[in-house]
Structures are given as C-alpha cells and as structure tokens.
Amino acid sequence: MNQTKLNRRAFLKRIGIGSAAYVIASQLMPLSVSAATEEGGTAININDFLNNGQTIQDAINAVQNAGGGELFFPPGVYRTDRTLQITGDNVILRGANRDSSIITASGSLTNQNLLLVRKAGGRILNTKLVDLTLTSDVRYVFGNTAGSATAGPDISTMNHAVVLDGSHNVIIDNVRIHHFNGDGISFQDTVSSGGPDQTTLNNCVLSLCRDGVSMNNTGHSTHIYGGSYEFNTRYGINTGGRNSVFIKDADIEQNLNVGIRISHQSNIVIRDCTFENNARGFANDSTQRTHIWVGDYDVARSIVIDGCFFHGRSMRSLIRVDKADGVSIKNNFVDFANQFGTANGAFVQTSAACRNIFVDEFSYNVTPNVRRISNPQYALSDIKPSSVTALPAPNEAIRGFMVRVEASAGQADALYMCVKDADGSYKWGRINMTF
Known part of the structure; x- marks a missing residue:
C-alpha cells in the first residue's frame, strides 16, 4: 500500500464582498435594446428598465419577446x-x-422560489x-452584521433559488447561490417527463441551502x-433516479x-473531488456518518x-454502499479520519x-491498522495481487494483503494471504487453487 502523503488541493474560499449600490425592482418597464450579444440576439441592460420604474421580470419578458438574447x-x-420566470428559449442572465451582481428578494416571498425556468407544454x-x-x-454575502445600513431583509423562508423544470441545455457558470430554505438548484419534471437534461454547472458555489443541488429523480446528463x-x-x-451524472473537481x-x-x-462518475467534514448532523457512530452514500433507496x-x-x-466510513451493482472505487486518498479504529469503521462500508x-488501494495519512473495507465477501479488492519472488515478513500492517509468488519455468505460481493466527502472530497462508 502506498502511504506517501499527497498534496491537498486548495479549497475554494468563500468570497467576502464590500458595499454595493441597491437597485430596487418593483414596477413595469419599457423595452430598451442596447446591443447585440456575442451569441446573437438582443442585449439589454437591466438599468435601462429599472431607471424607468419597471421590473426585472419585464426585462426578462423583453428578451423573450425578441426571440432570445x-x-x-x-x-x-x-x-x-x-x-422571476423564464418561459422562453435562448435567454441569458449575465452579471x-x-x-x-446580486439578485435578491425584497418584500414577502415566503415559500416561493427566486427563479423558475418553466413553460407549459x-x-x-x-x-x-x-x-x-x-x-x-x-447580509451574509457582504459580511455585514444584522441591522447595518446595507443589511436588507432576511427572507429565510424562501423556497428554492432556481427551479429547472423540463429544461434542455442549461449552463450555470460562476454563480453563487446562498441562503435558501429550499434547495439551491431544484430539478423538477412537472411539465416534461424526465425533467431537465443536459445541465452544466461550472465553478459555482452553493451554500446554506437545504440541498446544494437536488435532482429529484431527474437530471439526465x-x-x-x-x-x-x-x-x-x-x-x-443529491442525485435521484436518472442516468449519467459527471462530477469533477468539486469541493x-x-x-x-x-x-x-x-x-x-x-x-455516475465522481472524480478528483474533495470531501471534508460532512455528516455533521449525525451521531458519531451512526451508519450515516459518511461522505458518499450509494444506493440507500434502490440499486x-x-x-x-x-x-x-x-x-x-x-x-463511520468514507463511502457507504447499501444497494449497488458495479461500483469502482480507486486511486483515492485519506488525509484524516479518526473513528476508523472502531469496530464498524471502514474506508468503504458495504x-x-x-x-x-x-x-x-487507498493511499492514506492515517493510522494504518484501520479496516479498509467492511463485508469484503461482497467486494472484489486488488483483483490482481502484486507479484513477488519471495514473501516479505508478515506483520499487522499488511494483514489481509494477498501476494502472488512467481514460479520458475515449469512450475505454477502460488497465492498467499497475510493473516493473524489464533495465537496473535502473523503468518502467510497459502491459498489452494484448482485448475
């Protein structure tokens, strides 16, 4: 097992923001077209509308009525x-x-969503x-204290920030979604079977919501x-019952x-991500104390x-696998996990x-006598044992390891496992193979 300590990728930092001017959207507005977008279509500056006492929604409607932009x-x-509602194709909201550039609630939006992407039919x-x-x-985005001159109301009873319902080809790029009672991004399928498909999130921050992203049995590709x-x-x-989700380089x-x-x-592919101190809401030794939970509802x-x-x-474990068929867990690194020495602790719990x-094999920077996988009878681990010309000294650190002793010409290889004997000593046991 490779025990070399790896360099930890830097975590994305929550960015504090200074003061900014407040622009209040409340009334209806006339159309004002300022330029063409790089992708073609109408380009509108929101202030051309707000300065005439009109609303964000009417600016969105103007873009939609122009066929997109x-x-x-x-x-x-x-x-x-x-x-706010997007009901037409080819609409871009850009800060x-x-x-x-911050969009927030004013007045009473109790149990309502901030942005709904949906059209009937x-x-x-x-x-x-x-x-x-x-x-x-x-208040929290700017780092202000409650009651400061720039604080504004706390609409903590709002529901989701963004609802994607029946959408196709959504790109959410460099967006922060912060402090919602519901989900940051909620996938739904009330108007189209299967719900959203081909959604891309790039370099986004989703914090202090219920779920950062909830796919709700939708979210293909x-x-x-x-x-x-x-x-x-x-x-x-939170992923649901649809196919093809790729998650890379996320903290x-x-x-x-x-x-x-x-x-x-x-x-589902989870690659090159960082997991730290999740499951804070569970008791220390509960089975849910895990970073990734696979198959808790169905296979x-x-x-x-x-x-x-x-x-x-x-x-309790890094990864918990309850119901699954075909899971590959490889090339991962454990920096710290202080409860794996308990009876039920394991890198992977199956x-x-x-x-x-x-x-x-996991690489790790923790005490090496933890169990690497629970219930190993249900898993294949290191299916190609390392080859040696002679067995190393058996010891606790390599307990459970298998090695293959390569034979000379005309003889069969031999397979051994390091095990603890009844007297507490460690030995190599030869595994009998029938050909």
Whole structure:
C-alpha cells in the first residue's frame, strides 16, 4: 500500500464582498435594446428598465419577446418582490461578476422560489445564468452584521433559488447561490417527463441551502465542474433516479448530512473531488456518518469514485454502499479520519445487497491498522495481487494483503494471504487453487 502523503488541493474560499449600490425592482418597464450579444440576439441592460420604474421580470419578458438574447446586470444589488420566470428559449442572465451582481428578494416571498425556468407544454431550450449571486439575505454575502445600513431583509423562508423544470441545455457558470430554505438548484419534471437534461454547472458555489443541488429523480446528463457545495442543511449534491451524472473537481464539505447522495441512479462518475467534514448532523457512530452514500433507496449501477481526497472527523466510513451493482472505487486518498479504529469503521462500508464492488488501494495519512473495507465477501479488492519472488515478513500492517509468488519455468505460481493466527502472530497462508 502506498502511504506517501499527497498534496491537498486548495479549497475554494468563500468570497467576502464590500458595499454595493441597491437597485430596487418593483414596477413595469419599457423595452430598451442596447446591443447585440456575442451569441446573437438582443442585449439589454437591466438599468435601462429599472431607471424607468419597471421590473426585472419585464426585462426578462423583453428578451423573450425578441426571440432570445442577454439581460445584463451591472454591479449592484437587484431586488425582486416576485418569483422571476423564464418561459422562453435562448435567454441569458449575465452579471459583471458574481462578487458584485446580486439578485435578491425584497418584500414577502415566503415559500416561493427566486427563479423558475418553466413553460407549459414542453421544454425550454438554452438557458444560461452567468456571473451572478442569487441570495435571500445579502447580509451574509457582504459580511455585514444584522441591522447595518446595507443589511436588507432576511427572507429565510424562501423556497428554492432556481427551479429547472423540463429544461434542455442549461449552463450555470460562476454563480453563487446562498441562503435558501429550499434547495439551491431544484430539478423538477412537472411539465416534461424526465425533467431537465443536459445541465452544466461550472465553478459555482452553493451554500446554506437545504440541498446544494437536488435532482429529484431527474437530471439526465448533468455535468458539474469545480465549485463548492458546502454548509447545506441536508446534502451537498443529491442525485435521484436518472442516468449519467459527471462530477469533477468539486469541493464538498461541511454539509449537515451526506456530501453526495446517490439514491438509485446509473452511470455516475465522481472524480478528483474533495470531501471534508460532512455528516455533521449525525451521531458519531451512526451508519450515516459518511461522505458518499450509494444506493440507500434502490440499486445504483455503474458508479465510479476516482481520485478523490477525503478528510473527516468521527466518520463511520468514507463511502457507504447499501444497494449497488458495479461500483469502482480507486486511486483515492485519506488525509484524516479518526473513528476508523472502531469496530464498524471502514474506508468503504458495504452490505449483502451489493454486487461487483471493486475497491483499489487507498493511499492514506492515517493510522494504518484501520479496516479498509467492511463485508469484503461482497467486494472484489486488488483483483490482481502484486507479484513477488519471495514473501516479505508478515506483520499487522499488511494483514489481509494477498501476494502472488512467481514460479520458475515449469512450475505454477502460488497465492498467499497475510493473516493473524489464533495465537496473535502473523503468518502467510497459502491459498489452494484448482485448475
């Protein structure tokens, strides 16, 4: 086993923001077209509408009525007292950058969503959200204290920040979604069977929501690249019963329940992600104390967890696999996990309902006498044992390892496992093979 300490990827930092001007959207507005977008279509500056006493929704409607285009939000805080709705194709909402272009609630939006992407009777094509912050409380975004001159109301009873319903080809790029009672991004399928498909999240921050992203049994062909999914009150990323989800280079940390939940889905790849201190809401030795939970509802198939970094206190396991067929867990690194020495602690916790689980060696920076996988009878681990010309001295650190002693010409190889004998000593036991 490779015990070399790896360098930890830097976590994305939560960015504090200074003061910004407040722009209040409340009334109706006339159309004002300022330029053409890089992708073609209408380009509108939101201030051309707001300065005439009109609303964000009417600016969105103007873009839609023009057949698509871009609505640009210069630096500022833009308030809406109603749910914003995108009902047409090819609509882009773009800010100057997510540190300074902020859309937030004003007035009473109790149990309502901030942005709804939905139209009756079919899919919405080609929606983009770029370089924005969506929040229900600007106090925490700006680092202000409650009651300061720039605080604004805390609409903590709001529901989801963004609802994608029947959408196709949605790109959400460099967007912060912060402080919602519901989910940061909620996938739904009330208007189109299967719900959203081909959704891409790039370098987004989803924090202090219920789930950062909740796919709700939808979300075919979802790609998540980079960004942070942190401090959510349930799951960082919650996948459901649809296929093909790819998650790469994301930081998933400090979520109250599990970092990533795969309830019953197929073809999921989690690669090069960082997991730290998830499952804070569970008791120390509960089985849910895990970073990734696979198949808690029904069988999950074709799951790959590759090249991830794990750090967690009082974890029951790094990865819990309840119901699954075809899981590959390889090339991962454990920086810290201080409860793996308990009777039930393991890097990977499996159950009798699992089939075809392959666990390659973990590298680690923790005490090496932890159990690497629980219930190993349900998993294949290191299916190609290392070859040696002579057996090394047996000891506790390599207990359970298998090696293949290569034979000379005309003789068969021999397979051995390092085991603890009844007297407490460690020995190599030869495994009999029938040909």
